[in-house]
Amino acid sequence: MPTATISPLGFPEAVLPESARQLRLDVRDFLDEERARGTVLGRPDSWLAGWDPAFTRRLAERGWVGMALPTEYGGAGRGFLERYVVIEELLAAGAPVSAHWVSDRQAGPSILQHGTEEQRRFFLPRIAAGKCFFSIGMSEKSSGSDLASVRTCAERTADGWRLTGTKMWTGGAHANDYAIVLARTEEAEDKHAGLSQFIVDLRAPGVRIEPIHLMSGEHRFNAFHLEGVHVPEAMLLGQQGDGWKQVTGELAFERSGPERYLSTFPLLVSLLRELDQRAMTAEQLTQVGILTARLHSIRQLSLGVAAALDAGASLDTQAALVKDLGTRLEGALVDSVRSILPTPADPHATPGSHAELLAFALLHSPGYTLRGGTNEILRGIITRGLEQH
Amino acid sequence: MNTHTIDTSTPAIPADDYDTTAFFADPGAIATVTNTTDSQTVPLPTPDASTAELLAAVHEAGRRTVPAPFAETALVARPLLRRAGLSVPEGPLTYAIAPQLTVRHAHPAASAVGSAGSAGEDDTLLVAGTLRRVPWARTATAVVVLANAPFGPVLFTLTPDQAVLAPGANLAEEARDDLHLASVEIPAAQVRRIPRELLEEAELRAALARAALIAGAGQRCVELTVAHTTARTQFGRPLSRFQAVKQEEAKLIEEAALVRAAVQAAAAPLDAGTAAARFAIAGAKTQASASAAEIARIAHQLHGAIGITKLHPLHLATTRLWSWRDEDGDETTWAAGLARTLTADTLWAALTSTP
Ligand SMILES: Cc1cc2nc3c(=O)[nH]c(=O)nc-3n(C[C@H](O)[C@H](O)[C@H](O)COP(=O)(O)OP(=O)(O)OC[C@H]3O[C@@H](n4cnc5c(N)ncnc54)[C@H](O)[C@@H]3O)c2cc1C
Numbered sequence: 001m002p003t004a005t006i007s008p009l010g011f012p013e014a015v016l017p018e019s020a021r022q023l024r025l026d027v028r029d030f031l032d033e034e035r036a037r038g039t040v041l042g043r044p045d046s047w048l049a050g051w052d053p054a055f056t057r058r059l060a061e062r063g064w065v066g067m068a069l070p071t072e073y074g075g076a077g078r079g080f081l082e083r084y085v086v087i088e089e090l091l092a093a094g095a096p097v098s099a100h101w102v103s104d105r106q107a108g109p110s111i112l113q114h115g116t117e118e119q120r121r122f123f124l125p126r127i128a129a130g131k132c133f134f135s136i137g138m139s140e141k142s143s144g145s146d147l148a149s150v151r152t153c154a155e156r157t158a159d160g161w162r163l164t165g166t167k168m169w170t171g172g173a174h175a176n177d178y179a180i181v182l183a184r185t186e187e188a189e190d191k192h193a194g195l196s197q198f199i200v201d202l203r204a205p206g207v208r209i210e211p212i213h214l215m216s217g218e219h220r221f222n223a224f225h226l227e228g229v230h231v232p233e234a235m236l237l238g239q240q241g242d243g244w245k246q247v248t249g250e251l252a253f254e255r256s257g258p259e260r261y262l263s264t265f266p267l268l269v270s271l272l273r274e275l276d277q278r279a280m281t282a283e284q285l286t287q288v289g290i291l292t293a294r295l296h297s298i299r300q301l302s303l304g305v306a307a308a309l310d311a312g313a314s315l316d317t318q319a320a321l322v323k324d325l326g327t328r329l330e331g332a333l334v335d336s337v338r339s340i341l342p343t344p345a346d347p348h349a350t351p352g353s354h355a356e357l358l359a360f361a362l363l364h365s366p367g368y369t370l371r372g373g374t375n376e377i378l379r380g381i382i383t384r385g386l387e388q389h
Numbered sequence: 390m391n392t393h394t395i396d397t398s399t400p401a402i403p404a405d406d407y408d409t410t411a412f413f414a415d416p417g418a419i420a421t422v423t424n425t426t427d428s429q430t431v432p433l434p435t436p437d438a439s440t441a442e443l444l445a446a447v448h449e450a451g452r453r454t455v456p457a458p459f460a461e462t463a464l465v466a467r468p469l470l471r472r473a474g475l476s477v478p479e480g481p482l483t484y485a486i487a488p489q490l491t492v493r494h495a496h497p498a499a500s501a502v503g504s505a506g507s508a509g510e511d512d513t514l515l516v517a518g519t520l521r522r523v524p525w526a527r528t529a530t531a532v533v534v535l536a537n538a539p540f541g542p543v544l545f546t547l548t549p550d551q552a553v554l555a556p557g558a559n560l561a562e563e564a565r566d567d568l569h570l571a572s573v574e575i576p577a578a579q580v581r582r583i584p585r586e587l588l589e590e591a592e593l594r595a596a597l598a599r600a601a602l603i604a605g606a607g608q609r610c611v612e613l614t615v616a617h618t619t620a621r622t623q624f625g626r627p628l629s630r631f632q633a634v635k636q637e638e639a640k641l642i643e644e645a646a647l648v649r650a651a652v653q654a655a656a657a658p659l660d661a662g663t664a665a666a667r668f669a670i671a672g673a674k675t676q677a678s679a680s681a682a683e684i685a686r687i688a689h690q691l692h693g694a695i696g697i698t699k700l701h702p703l704h705l706a707t708t709r710l711w712s713w714r715d716e717d718g719d720e721t722t723w724a725a726g727l728a729r730t731l732t733a734d735t736l737w738a739a740l741t742s743t744p
Pocket of ligand 1: 135140143168
C-alpha cells in the first residue's frame, strides 16, 4: 500500500492555547469600540481594501500588530496561534487592516529571520507600532507564475546597489513606506540562482509609482518603476543570491492564513442579517449550512498549518492546499449568496447594504484565486508534494 | 486474532480476484491494479478508548472497507450502552434510532393512570414495528434500539433472533437489514429510561461514525489514485506529469483532507458534551456527505475505465462513499440542522467554538 504517500496530508491538530480565549474576547471588545467609531464596516476583502493607518495604530497600541515578533524588537512575543486568533477576528469583522497587512504578515517575519541586527532594530519596532508599512515587489510584466524569471536587475555600486526594472501589481506602493524587491544580482544558468531581496525606500529618487486601477475603479495596486534607484548596502535583505530560497520560505505564512478563506465571510454575515428578517426556507437553510460546514472544515485545516508554524515546522504543501480550498470557497460563497437570496449587485446602493457588499465582493472575486500564486500553480505543488512521499 | 477484532464469517464483499495481469498486455501499466485489499480486519479499540482513538480506528476501518459493524460497535452502540448504564455484550453490535416503533408496557398496572398501558409495574416492554436498514443486523450480537416509550425515551437491546429479518444491502453490498418486530417482549433488565439528550447524542454519534468512515474511504481514493497516476503511462509519460491531471488530483486530495480535518475536529467537542458537539458534528457530516461526490468523481475519472470494473478495488471505496453519504443523515438534512440556529450575530461565534 502506498500509505507513505499520505504524509504531506498529515495536518497537526490545532489546539488553541488557553490565553487565546481571553484574547479573542478582548479583540471583540476592541472591535465593538471601533464599530461605534464607524471604522469597522463589515466589508469583504478588508485586507486588500480596508486602508486605515489610524485604525492600525490603535490596534498596535493593544500589541496586536507584529504581535508574533519578539519583545526585544518591540513585538508582543506571542505565538502564531495567538496572532491567528487576532487576525481571524479582524477579518471576520471586516476591519480595515490593509495598511499593516504586508508588514505584519511578511515583512516583519522576513526581516526577523533574514535581516541584519541593524535592520531588525530599525524596522521591527516601527512595524509593531503600526508606523511603517511595506509593499511586496515580486511580480513583473513577464514574471507572474514563473516568478524566477524576474528581470529587475541590481548592479553593484561603490556603496551599495543600483536597481533598474519595473514591478507590477505592487499593492499599496502609492501609500506605503518600503517595498521588499526581488531582483537579479547575477546572471545564472539556473534561473533560481542569482536572485536577491532588497528593502527599497518607496520615496527614494528614481522610484516612480504609476497607478493601475481595478475594474471596480479602486486604486489598490501599481506599476512600480525602479529607474536606477540607489539602495544602500545595508538594505540588502538576507544573503546575496539567496533570494529564491528566502521568498519561497515565506510562502507557508503567506498562503495558509485565515485571509485565504475569510475574504468574503462578511458577505455571508450580511446575508444572514437579511435572512434574520424572514423565515428561512428549507433550501436556504441547506445552502447556508453547506457553506458553514465548509468554512468550519477549511478553518480546521488552516489552524493545523498555524499550529505547525507555531511549532517551528513549515508545511508548504499543506499551505498550498489550504489556499486552493480557501480561495475557491471565497469565490463560491459569492455565487451561493447570490442564489440563496437573489439580489442584484449594485455598487451604487447605500454603502454597507447587502446589494453594495455583494457588488464589492463580486468585483473583487477574480483576484482571490490569483494573488499569492495562482491556484493552478498551487495544485502542481500539492501533487508534487504527495508524489515525493 | 485480537479478541477485540471484529471479524465476520460472511464477508459482504465478494472475494474478487484483483490480479489482472492477464487483463492488459502491459503489466507495468497496471501495476496498481493488483491486490491492494490489505487485511480487512482492524483491531477494535477497548471500550474505554478516547473518542479521538475511536475516530482514528473508525477512519482506518473505512479506509480498509472492513466488512463488519465496526464503526457501529465502537463509536455508537458501546458508548450508548455505557451511558445508559447497561453492560456491553461481546462481539459486533449495531443500533437503530427508531422513534416510529410502537412501545408499550408489557405489564400494565392494575390501577393505570391515564390511557391504557401508560404506566406499568416494571419496565418490561412490548415492542412492535419495523427497524429499517439496520447496518449489519444479520451479524450483530445485539441491536441497541433508541425509541420513545409512553413514559419518555428509552434505550433497549434486542437480539436479531427476536425479529424476522429481511436482508437488504446498500450500494456497496454492505448488509442493511430490516427487522420486523411483532410484539416482542423486552425484559426490564434490558431496558433503560434515558434523558432526551442521549437520543440526540445517538444521532450525533451515528453521524460522526459515518463521517469518519467517509474520511477513511476518501483517503483510500487518494491513495489508489496517486498510485495509479504515477504508475500508468500514456503518451510516453506518467499520467501525473500532465497539468490537467494534476489539477484534478489536487482537488481530490484537498477534498479528502477537508473531510478528515472536520472529523478530527469533532472529537474534543463530543467529549465535552452534546451541546458543544452539535455544531462540530453537524459540520463534519455535512462536509463528509457533500464531499463524497467530488472525491468519487475525480478518483474514477483519473482511473479511467479500469476503475469502474470489479477487477479494481476502487469501487470498494466509491460505492461506500455513495452509500454512507446518505446514511445517518445526508448533507441536506445536516446542513439545514446546522443553519437553523445561526443568525448574523451567532455565525462567527459558532465557527470559533472549536477548537
Ligand atoms: C489582487 C492582487 C494583488 C496582488 N498583489 C501583488 C503584490 O502586492 N506584489 C506582487 O509582487 N504581486 C502581486 N500580485 C500578482 C500575483 O502574484 C500574480 O498575479 C500571480 O502570480 C499570477 O501571475 P500573472 O498574473 O502574471 O498570471 P500568469 O502567470 O500569466 O498566468 C495566467 C494563467 O495561466 C495559468 N498558468 C500559468 N502557468 C501555468 C502552468 N505552468 N501550469 C498551469 N497553469 C499555468 C495561471 O494559473 C493563470 O491562470 C497581485 C495579484 C492580485 C490579483
